Amino acid sequence: LAVEEAWERCGLEARGGYDLTTSRRSINLMMLDWSNRGLNMFLYTERTQLLTYGVGEYDLGEDVIDALEQTVQTPSTGTGGPTRYAITRVSISTQATRTNPETVGRPTEIYYNRGVDGVTAHIWPLPDGSTTYTLVYWVLRRIQDAGAYTNTGDFPFRFLPAFIAGLAFYIAQKKRTDDPALIDRLEADYEKTWLRAAEEDRERATLRLVTRGDAYR
Numbered sequence: 001l002a003v004e005e006a007w008e009r010c011g012l013e014a015r016g017g018y019d020l021t022t023s024r025r026s027i028n029l030m031m032l033d034w035s036n037r038g039l040n041m042f043l044y045t046e047r048t049q050l051l052t053y054g055v056g057e058y059d060l061g062e063d064v065i066d067a068l069e070q071t072v073q074t075p076s077t078g079t080g081g082p083t084r085y086a087i088t089r090v091s092i093s094t095q096a097t098r099t100n101p102e103t104v105g106r107p108t109e110i111y112y113n114r115g116v117d118g119v120t121a122h123i124w125p126l127p128d129g130s131t132t133y134t135l136v137y138w139v140l141r142r143i144q145d146a147g148a149y150t151n152t153g154d155f156p157f158r159f160l161p162a163f164i165a166g167l168a169f170y171i172a173q174k175k176r177t178d179d180p181a182l183i184d185r186l187e188a189d190y191e192k193t194w195l196r197a198a199e200e201d202r203e204r205a206t207l208r209l210v211t212r213g214d215a216y217r
Contacts, residue, residue, distance in 0.1 A: 006167035026170035051133040062118040070137040
């Protein structure tokens with residue numbers, strides 16, 4: 001139904017199998033673009049990684065765009081639950097210029113290498129053998145591809161208007177080159193609808209920091 005609505009906004013009808021194929025291709029490209037449009041709350045995911053003695057490099061997976069927060073957890077001592085320690089994210093400069101990269105101890109710093117095949121975490125100091133360490137981290141994951149035509153979209157219902165508006169714009173770029181004004185109108189509608197959904201999908205914490213315009217003089 002969403003695909004049919006998008007085609008109708010272009011003044012067209014999706015009739016043949018190729019129309020569905022080209023729609024799916026546009027959906028996949030649009031989902032990649034969504035991954036570049038800021039921090040979408042519905043893509044936040046908590047994950048864990050058991051750390052190994054003396055090993056400092058861990059592959060977080062191909063679906064990870066970036067890591068947002070991280071702690072190192074140690075197991076319960078019998079008098080209470082597990083304990084979590086904050087670790088600091090550092091730059092590539094810090095990671096590359098360490099004078100003692102093989103130091104072992106409780107990890108206190110982490111560098112994320114955002115490569116072509118996903119994100120790799122580099123832990124320092126290397127985990128020692130005094131206890132079991134678990135990296136507990138929050139990631140911004142990639143949106144899943146469209147897949148089969150009957151799949152449910154990998155986004156909350158409130159983003160459905162933005163999805164339809166965006167798909168209509170993508171289809172119009174391919175099928176309605178005869179009407180540049182229509183393409184411009186669909187693009188404007190897409191951006192407006194996306195912005196409305198993205199502004200609702202935001203952090204609800206009590207504290208909110210806003211930059212003062214007169215702070216730089």
